[in-house]
Amino acid sequence: MSFCVTRPVFALLTLPLLFATGCKTPAKVDPAPVPTAKISEPETLPPWIDMPLSWEKLRTIELWIAAQDAGQRDYWLVEGELQLAGGRLELSRRDLSQEKARGNTDMLTTRIKAARLGMEKISQDASANPSQRTRASDGIARADRMLSELGKPALTLGVPLVARAQWGAAPAISANLTRNKGGWKRITVHHSAEADPVPLDGSLESSSEGLRQIQRSHLKSKQPPWGDIGYHFLIDPQGRVFQGRELAWQGAHASGNNNIQNIGVCLLGNFEEEHPTPEALASLGKLLDNLRRVYSIPRREVHTHQEFKSTACPGKNLEPWVERYSENEAQKSRTSTKSGPQASAKPSEASSPKSNSTSGTKSPMKNSGKASGKTAGKSAANTKKTVN
């Protein structure tokens, strides 16, 4: 990247400025955010810190963030994300009245939603300092005001998230991850069903150790190596929702191209043998509702793993819940439209991991007769003791 070459020059230019504006002496007058812990070495100062707000600056921040190690979250990485989200909001505010007058607010709404999600993530990020989290909360409120001005509902994931730092996630290896492109179009539900699971005693620590074990196995025993835990969200029996793989990245949970634009949600437990708790199901319902709302995903695009692959996942005691959840709208769309690319999918395709098209836009079985698909999944579950 070109700024790798220019970074020392930026450092030379910005360092005196920083001192001049009191960045190192926060007690006085400077109202700007001040790093209170672990300030990066001067030569690593990011290239965007002195740029005036513009789309060019936001592009520079985006490129800089992409070049950072996603697992090494520090002050500057959080600051970059914060300024990116804040910049998107401010530039959107400037366009608001004009776009509203034109009556075409879709792009603006998408931009504000993206900024709001960025702010929401920072507000719950243990590696953000208190001042950054406060600015993120202010940003969320600001985004909500703008959305409401556009006549759109406020957005939130609706559940408190246990951040990666809180559960002790190992750093993600971005070289082994694929960026998610084009938003999210479906969600797949799993159970963890490990061969030798960590015993859960209800504490946050035991669930965290459970997640760390899953992450270790995903990082170490996959070929080619995975860059992180495969799921985007995990839910423990107490209903705590954990941030897994960041939503910036495509997941690794539904086999090959089935992972494209597919959010992976995993409940801790083996639901071939036990039943999910009401707390876990309540959180799953809220998370699915809110992910669908945020990403405009229809109910019928909420799937079980066994719809993509011959596996018992998510287990006979969780599978009916997911089917019921997605059924309502699938029923409606079957009676109202009857058509669509999925109508031709054969039930047998469900048992082949690679059978789904590479388009990433449709899933194999819903709408094509759930009953037959379900039967295929069931028989697969009965004949094959596969895992997650």
Ligand SMILES: [Zn+2]
């Ligand atoms: Zn699974």
